[in-house]
Amino acid sequence: MAAPEHLRRASAANAGSFLACASSDDGEDVEPQVEPWESDESVVEEVESETDDDREPYSEDNIVVSDDRSVSGSDSDDDDERISRPRVPARSRGSGRGGRGRRAIGGSRQNREQESDDSDEWREDWESVDRVDYSSRSGPTRVFAGEIDAITCFNLFFTEIVWQMLVINTNLNAVAKNAGQQGQRPWSPVSVEEMKTFFGLLILMGYMRFPRIKDYWQTSIPILKCCLSEVMNMTRFWQILRFFYVVDPANELSRDDPAYDKLQKVRPLIDLLQASFKTEYGLRREITIDEAMIPYKGRLGYKQYMKDKPTKWGIKVFILAEASTGYIYKFDIYTGKKATAGEHGLSTQIVLDLMEGMDGKGHILYTDNYYSSPTLFDLLWEKQIYCCGTVRPHRKEFPKQLRALPRKKDVHRGFYRYLSRRHLMACVWFDRRFVFFLSTAHAPRLEDGTIPTTKRKDGRNSVNLECPPLLEPYIANMRGVDRGDQMTALYNVGRRSKKPWRRIAFHLLEAAVLNAFIVERQLDPEREGAKRDFRSFRLELGVALVGNFSGKKRKGRKRQRPDKRLDASLPHLPISERKRGQCVCCSEKARKAKARKVTTGKNFRHEVYTRCTACDVHLCIAADRNCFHEYHTLSKF
Structure with a gap:
């Protein structure tokens, strides 16, 4: 059965386009034009491994100029320059959420050249660099x-x-x-x-x-x-x-005041303790920065949730501590996003603020992947502060060659690969999962050129796996803040x-x-x-x-006052009143009987009309009892 007319026309057009790419007008063979995203295999592997959330949507603001310059949303100064939009392959125009397509894999020409330069800068060899020896005094200053x-x-x-x-x-x-x-x-x-x-x-x-x-x-x-x-x-x-x-x-x-401080109720105490923490102690070479949580579940604008912490809900505190002892040297209580977060982002700015005033001492700072980035490590290197820590592989300037990884089932435990760029070393290591590291304080190999090993469990047996030289120092020195939290959590006030x-x-x-x-x-x-x-x-x-403080009042002997009920000089005369009252003598007898748990079956409490004029109390005067006489003659009735 013959194909429809419109399909034959489309097939002929495609064949003509292919022949035009294969040969020029003068008959000479020409190499077919290949788009940049089709030739860069590493970039393709990287983008295919990313999730949809990590990919940026294609933007029409980035356009390419014929002289390899990129502008964003503005016309070129030279009217003769030809501006054209790069062709986007069909797979990058997918109908994403809300109709937003994925970004082009190749990006603009300037971005591709920049990525290529960054990748070429990372090398597999390592050149030793000079570092400042730590010579500051550590420990208590007094x-x-x-x-x-x-x-x-x-x-x-x-x-x-x-x-x-x-x-x-x-x-x-x-x-x-x-x-x-x-x-x-x-x-x-x-x-x-x-x-x-x-x-x-x-x-x-x-x-x-x-x-x-x-x-x-x-x-x-x-x-x-x-x-x-x-x-x-x-x-x-x-x-x-x-x-x-x-x-x-x-x-x-008040909250409406421009100078309002969310921590104003504790700011004087914070300032005094911050100053004394720094003046009374000198840090050792290895230090660490991590977060701690102050438990709090009430209503608060800067309350945080951290699923990996023992205390999930609370107030976050960024702490600079000594790695070996957990001594708290400096801290910053997080109260929300600041207007002056800096050009490098919140995590980088926090580290720069905590490390202020520690330039040129040769400290080695250990951080986790929330803070680590090539940008931060380069900034601290200029201040003669060396760093080591885990890193997220999609950080800016992290080598893309280390992201193109095989599947986990195709990798053996102990897989280790590294790249270097001047003073910075980046590596990936696989044990149970891939872990990425950055360091300006360690070399990728030992001094004798070998790779160290570490013991790991393999079922019931132990195996020696190759590992980066920075692994053991990182594990030993990253626990400073957690060690202090563990100690204070047991007896918290x-x-x-x-x-x-x-x-x-x-x-x-x-x-x-x-x-x-x-x-x-x-x-x-x-x-x-x-x-x-x-x-x-x-x-x-x-x-x-x-100390010897006691807030209890001293118990002294009460001043003995003469009992007027036994004073015979007073006129103790019984009078009859229209209103009845309880006999105080019978009530006292009933109280003592109840204290002795004596049950006689009799009602000791009586209400009478007779009252003593001198004592102003009601007393019984009856044939079977004479409380008036007992009350005025007996010391204990």
Whole structure:
């Protein structure tokens, strides 16, 4: 059966187009024209491996000029230049969501040349580079004569300035909220000694957790009979907790003010602790940056959710810590997107802010894939700060040759490949999955030119797998922040609260306690080992803060007053009234019988009309009982 006429015409047109590409007008053979996206196999593999979410839609704003220049949405200055839109292959025009097609694989000519230059810059060989040797002093900056205890190290961070600030602002807040007015419990100003006792009790409460604060004052629990209740009564503790404040209430700004700070309620404490953390300790060479979470589930604009953290919901804190000990050197509480995030993005700007003032010291910074990027590592290299960390393979300037990977089932465990660019080394390693690394602090091989190995489980057996030289240092030094979180989580002083600033303030207290413990262990060599743990340190610190303080009123002997009921000089005369009242003598007998759990079957309480004129109490005068006589003659009736 003959084909339809329109199909024959289309077939002839396609054949003519192919012949025109195969030969020129003068009969000479010409190579067929191949589009850039058809010749670059690595780019094709990369794009095919990407998900639809990673691909950018094709934009008509990018057009190519005949002299290899690219403009975006604007005409060229030279009117003679010929501007044309690049032809997009059919597969890149797919009908995506909302009618938006996928981006062209080749992109503009300038972008293709830039990608080619970046790929050519990465090489498989490695040239050693010179790095600055770390020579700064590490550890505590002060030297103490004599024995070091917990309270001495804690006072390095919670100085008298901090205590005075907390006391003054707490008393001002109590006055602003009319504490002790009519209908409320009497309020007395807090002193420095009492504020230290309050913080000491908070630390001791973290040592032994109860579901509610009032449970610590339960006298029915034998272990607590001579504990908190002997130091401060529950009413006074609740008062201090209620009116506790860090900033002067009169200096708070409204949300409409341009200078409003979301952390203004704790900003003075943050500034004081930040300064003391940096002046009292010198970091070692290996440092790390990671996030920590302050638990909070209330309503808050900058509350975050992190599925990989033990605390899923809360306030995120970016921390610069020492890798080996977990000492918190600097921190930044995340309060939302900032207008001045910088040209490099949020994650890069956070690292640059935390590393400010540490130039030229030769630190080695370990980060995870949230922060790592070639751009960041190049910026820190210029400041003589070296970096190492995992990286997301689609980061800008990451070598595309390392993205074109085989399938997992076709790769053996221990697969390792690296590329280098001047001082930067990028590599991929496969164990259970592909892991990508960047480093300016490590070479791709050992000094003798070999590749190290690491032990991994293979069923019941262990196997030695080839691995990058940076793997073991990264695993050992990336745990600094997590190590501190693990230590403070066991005995945390934080309590559930509707006020997020209070959770932040208690978290700062935990950071100071942790740093004090690290300082003590390094100042006292005998406590560097397992002889001194964090639990015993907290117990000693809490007891030292409480000291000899006692908020209980002294019990003295009551002043003996003469009992007028036994005074025979007074006119004790019985009179009869129209209104009845309970006999006080019978009521006292009934109370004593109930206390002795004596049941006689008789009603000891009687209502009578007789009242004593001198004592102004009702008393019985009857044939079977004479309470009037007993009341005025017997000392115990």
